[in-house]
Amino acid sequence: MIRDTQSSVIRTLRYDLPASLVVFLVAVPLSLGIAMASGAPLAAGLISGVVGGIVAGALGGSAVQVSGPAAGLSLVVVDLVHTYGWRATCMITLLAGAVQIVLGLFRAARATLAVSPAVIHGTLAGVGVVIALSQLHVVLGGSPQTSAVANLIELPAQIAAHHDHGFAVGVLTIAVLAIWTRLPKPVRAVPAPLAALLVASVTAWAFGWNVTRVDLSGSFTDWAFPVLPQGDGHRIVVAVLLVALLASVESLLCSVAVDGTHKGPRSDLDTELTGQGVANMVTGALGGVPVAGAIVRSTANVKAGARSRWSAVLHGVWMLVFALGFGWSIQLIPMEALAALLVFIGVQMVNLGHVRKVHGHGEVPVYIVTLIGVVVLGLAEGVVAGLGLAALLALRRLTWVTVNVRPEEDGHYHATISGSLTFLGVPRLTHELRSIPEGASVDLDLNIDFMDNAAFEAIHSWRVDHERMGGHVDIDDIHDEWYAMAASGSRMFPAKTPPRAPDRWWLPWAHRRRRTVRPSLVPQQVGPVEAECQLTAGAREFHRRTAPLVRPIFTELAHKQTPSHLFITCADSRVMPSLITASGPGDLFTVRNIGNLVPRRGGEPHDDSVVAAIEYATQVLGVRTITVCGHSGCGAMAGLLSGGVQAGSLPGLRRWLRHGNHSLARFIDTESDGSDSGPLDRLCRVNVQQQLLNLRTYRRVDEQVKAGELELVGLYFDIGSARVHMLPPLPSTLSVKR
Incomplete structure (x- = not known):
């Protein structure tokens, strides 16, 4: 026990103490600024910083998250201060903390995360725009207007007006913030916000500029307990719930984001929510602004090397000492x-990285609507508008129907309907099905997880009409028998049955859920038997799931193969020819060896295996294409580059790699064209092109290529990016032995 205590103290002194000082330097200017943006006394920002660090840091569920004044709540606080007064706003913060505690005790943290990230990012961006517009008037020597729209309208006149020393201080501050990240690393040890305020303060004092100073007189001695807000009870309840919800979501999202930046214990979200609630009750009682997890401070904490919650607690202690002794x-x-x-902070809250993330999921409209709603209408209205649009888009996705109709070579039509079939998809469904010509034979696959009566009536009516006009329709329910049951009048139960999860056969064994292997099939051993266990389990899975689907194909292929390609590739386990070429059974005649090498005709050491495959493929199977496929990070090519050193005590491998000497020679004679990522990558590519030339040393291959009966193709599989590249053939300067 004593040893564990000593270890904890040493770890705190070594990692958490220095990190707490860094976060303290970041937190002081941010706390003052957010209090200013919130329309609260500046001392309220310091109070919240102290409480967020000590209380939320000690009681929360995250090891490295740092809490403090929440920029995302500044618009709410401004409105509450204007409506109810400062002391009543503190009571609303206190009550919101109580709501957070209740949510945490009932383990509702995960539920509060059920908000579209596009809404959260759009809200923060909107808040950033509002803060930037309002404070820009202060920088320009004016006063903020009552709304963001009014601030935007008045901005041209404010810019054209006369500017005094205060404007110079503001420009200097922004300039320091903008260039600070470009300075040498030792200089950047001082946080940019602190450096900017220090430079601005020292410059204003040195030149005697006439500026407005921060006034903290009486802030800590005029404390009074919060009072209950007066007014419409329903609006007060809504205000409490809004503060609680926004503070909770911001804190929990911050916890999840910070968990991805360190290797320590993961956050307990319910405990974090409870700790945030206690902190908000304390900060409300002491006269501070609402507290939430702060991504800027938390990220700085992780980068500074924090290992435990002591960093956040100590940063709060330093803020308390600073406020009392150096205020x-x-x-x-x-x-x-x-x-x-x-x-500057407001502009940074409009994060283009968030826009790119939501763009990939088609949620940019939600982001934009939320942002505009927050700026034009207000925070609550913008959030409601974003949530409403997100719900509509989710409903649209849930009811989206995909109809794919394609004609077959024999005049048949094959149609596939996928999705959830509801009345909302009937117009599209009807339009696509009626595009099929009258009298055609149709195979209709229903790949659906739900069908309501309207959708059934649409399909059934089309089928009746189509068959009445001389056509034929064969309907196949791929999952549950939705159509068959509806046609027979059976009750559709359950209301919705999820489709069977895909086999995901392409994933490595280690990435798939482990299945229990029956002891009767596998001996109880360790080591090499593990591969046999996986293979046995995989064979059973194939028999159970895949074999019934592919049996008709293999029945046709049982007596004869007619591949169109000879595919020569490396034996590397990461290269899967059928996967990277989207080919199926009977398509590829495959040869695999170390380095995807093709021994030249008459080359040493002598090898007949590849030659036999080439002869059989071209003269018996009649393939039309020979493909050589290399890949990135090839161990054989690394062995060539090392001059055989990496082959070590593997004499067979050293002899085999001699077939790659021509590739190495061509690599030495060529220079990089900029398409590769280094010498090994370039050699891997050159090797593919050289093997295509080696193929031309075989007379029958060369003759078929010249006659246009055979095509040689080079492929390169970049494993890291999962991309397949075409490589152009090199000009043939070889003399073919006859």
Whole structure:
């Protein structure tokens, strides 16, 4: 026990103490700025920073998350202060904390994450725009208007107006923030917000500029307990729930994001939610702004090397010591510098990286609607608009119907309907089915997980009409018998049956869910038997799931194979010819060896295996294409580059790699064209092209190529990006032995 305690103390002193100092330097200017943006006393920001660090850090469920004043809640706080007054706003914060505690005790943390990230990112971006617009007026020497739209309308006149020393301080602050990340690393040890405020404060003092100073006089001595807000009870309840929801979602999303940046224990979200609730009750009682997990401070904490919650707690202690002992120094900061810091933070909240993420999922409209709603209508209205649009898009995706109709060579038509068949998809469904010509024979596959009565009536009516006009329709329910049961009048139960999960046969064994191997099939051994276990389980899975589907194909192929390609590739386990070429049984006649090498005719050491495959493929099977496929990171090519050193004590491998000497010689004689990522990658590509030339050393291959009866193709599989590249053949300068 004593040893564990000593180890914990040493770890705290070594990692968490330095990290806490870094976070403290970041947190002080941010806390002051967010309090200013929230319309609260500046001391309220310091109070929240202290409480967020000590209380939320000690009681929360995240090891490295740092909590403090929440920029995302600043618009709500501004509105609450304007409507109910500051002391009543503190009571709303206190009550919101109580709601968070209840949610945490009932383990509702995961439920609060059921909000579209596009709404969250759009909300933060909208808040950033509003903060930037309002504080830009302060930088320009004016006063913020009552709304973002009004601030935008008044901005041209404010820009054209006369600017004093305060404007110079604001520009200087933004300039320092912009260039700080480009400075040498030792200089960047000082956090950019702190550096910007220090430069602005020192410059204003040195030149005697006339600026507005931060005023903390009486802030800590005029404390009074919060009072209940007066007004419409329903609106007050909504305000409490809004603060609780937004603070919870922001904190939990921050916890999840921070978990991906460190290797320590994962966050307990319910405990984190409870800790945030206690912190908000304390900060509300002491006169602070709402607290939430802060991504900027948390990221700085992780980068500084924090290992435990002590970093967050100590950062709160340093803020408390600073506020009580050195609060006078804050009064040297120009208000215009704080406003410029907020403008910079507001612009950074419009994160283009978030736009790219939501774009990949088709949720940019949700992001834009939320952002515009927050800026034009208000925070609550913007969030509601974003949530509403996200719900509509989700409903649209759930009811989206895919209808694929394609004609077959024999005049038949094959149609596949996928998705959830509801009345919303009937118009599209009817339109696509009626495009099939009258009298045609149709194979209709229903790859669906639900069918309501309207969809059934649409399909059934089309089928009746089509067959009445001389056509024929064969309907196949791939999953449950939705159509057959509806046609027979049976009750559709259950209401929705999820389709069987795909086999995902292409995944490695280690990535698939482990299945129990029956002891009767596998001896109880260790080591090499593990592969046999997996193979046995895989064979059973093939018999159970895949064999019934492919049996008709293999029945046709049982007596004769007619592949169109000879595929020569490496024996590397990461290269799967059928996967990277989307080919099936009977398509490829495959040869695999170390390095995808083709020994030249008459080359040493003598090898007949590849030659036999080439002869059989070209003269018996009549393939039309020979493909040589190499891949990135090939061990055989690495062995060639090392001059055989990496082959070590493998004499057979050293002899085989002699067939790659021509590739190595051509590699030495050529220079990179910029398409490769280094010498090994270039040799892997050159080797494929050289093997195509080696194929031309065989007389029958060369004759068929010249006659246009055979095509030689080079492929290169980049394993890291899972991309297949075509490689152009090199000009043939070989003399073929006859």
